[in-house]
Amino acid sequence: MHYRIREVGQVRTLAYDCDVLVIGGGIVGLSTAYAITRAAPGTRVTVLEKEPGPARHQTGRNSGVIHSGIYYRPGSLKARYAVRGAAEMVKFCAEYGIAHAVTGKLIVATEREELPRLHALVQRGRENGIPVRELGATQIAEYEPEVRGLAAIHVGTTGVCDFVGVARQLAEASGAEIRYGAEVERVDRRAELGVAVRTTRGDVVRGRVLVNCAGLYCDEVARMTGDEPEVRIVPFRGEYYSLARPELVRGLVYPVPDPAFPFLGVHLTRGIDGGVHIGPNAVPALAREGYGWGVVRPREVGATVAWPGVWRMARRHWRYGAGELRRSVSRAAFTVAVRRLLPAVTSDDLVPAAAGVRAQAVLRDGGLVDDxxxxxxxxxxxxxxxxxxAATASLPIGREVARRALAVLEGV
Structure with missing residues (x-):
């Protein structure tokens, strides 16, 4: 890959296509572009996205929930950005006419051993500045007549929105150049010349600073750039069903999560379209974009299993993983998990829906990165x-990434 150098009198200057080159057109990459152009008007930003449109992966394949921030360790980026981001996301949607609703949600304990964890969530919510109402078993019916549990909490700031619509609006409002169908094939970084990216179509795009928001491929892009990320992305597929009788659920209903995992468990989500989604579980995917068991990419599977942290994670959490796999291959097992919260549901009520894949960073020691x-x-x-x-927190995340990118830009 060669840099284009232009002679100006006796001075040789590099012809850059942009100041900041963003890889990834999901909600985080587009929020970063939006934040850069607002913080530093006149900064030229180009976004490369391999798909023909924005938000085709994690952003467009989640449950559409605006999270309150109740689950996350006080002081962590997740806690701070989710609490701030939830309020900002509602405001952004209202400003641009994007479909959204602040519905609140229930977190329901169905077993006695979950009660201490439920109480811990109450304390965590209060530490994070989130209004929480504690409910006894009979009070659950005030919000969800068909849901059963020993106790619950109601979190009023949770909602739902159209995150794909948000991503489209960020792309439009950013003023950045968005290049779709631009899959990155190679990155060439030279300290004195900047960063050049070649796409699979043969195009070369040159920027002063690179921002890697590649999601499921972010670790690979980091290594292309010459930086060792010290983590590997392990893809976990989240499988969903739609509820054939959506009248059984009014809003959002969650189980008490296991604090050892970053997954929230199978939950019930009434979306902005009025339908109810059930899920997701969390099973290892056989490709980074492995939205079904039939999608297998041997090179990606090989790269995953070559990372020592994967085996250490598997030894540590195999029992949890076995339960998730069972729910993946058995609708009856999935139904049992749902019936803990919603006893009226039957397996006939579960209609297969589109799956998503979570890009989970795993450390060399097998730890799941939780922030x-x-x-x-x-x-x-x-x-x-x-x-x-991240979708909920995308506006503050974008500002933080933009701040760092502009600081790097100022120093080059």
Whole structure:
């Protein structure tokens, strides 16, 4: 790959296509572009997205929930950005006429051993500044007549929205150049010349600073750039069903999550379209975009199993994983999990729906990265862990990535 150098009198200057080159047209990449152009008007931003439109993967394949931030460790990026981002997301949707609703949600304990964890969530919510109402078993019916449990909490700031619509609006409002169908094939970084990216179509795009928001491929892009991310993305597929009788659920209903995992468990979500989604579970995918068991990419599977952290994670959590796999292959098992919250549901009520894939960063020691992870390299900023609640928190995440990118730009 060669840089284009232009002679100006006796001075040789590099012809850049943009100041900041963003890889990834999901909600985080587009929010970053939006934040850069607002913080530093006149900054030229180009976004490369391999799909023909925005938000085709994690952003467009989640449950559409605006998370309150109740689950996340006080002081963590997830906690701070989710609480702030939820309020900002509602305001953004209202400003641009994007479909949304603040519905509130229930987190329901169905077993006695879950009660201490439920109480811990109450304390965590209060530490994060989130209004929480504690409910006894009979009070659950005030919000969800068909839901059963020993106790619950109601979180009023949770909602739902059209995150794909948000991503489209961010792309339009950013003023950035968005290039769709631009899959990155190679990155060439030179300290004195900037960063050049070649796409599979043969186009070369040159920027002063690279921002890596590649989601499911963010670790690979980091390594293309020459930076070792020290994590690997392990894809977990989340499988959903639609509820054939949506009248059984009024709003959002969640189980008490296991704090050992970043997954929230099978939950019930009434979306902005009025339908109710049930899920997701969390099973290892056989491709980074493995939205079904039939999608297998041997090279990606090989890269995943070659990472030592995958085997350490598997040894540590195999029992949990076995339960998730069982629910993946058995609708009856999935139904049992749902009936803990919603006894009236039957397997005939579950209609298969589109799946999503979570880009989960795993450490070498097998630990699951439980916070957003943003790292910097020479002329580069890498977003290396931004699964849920990244869509909720995308506006403050975008500002933070933009701040770092502009600081790098100022220093080059």
């Amino acid at each position: 957003f992870l943003i790292r910097e390299g020479a002329r580069a900023v890498h977003v290396l862990n931004a699964p849920s609640p």
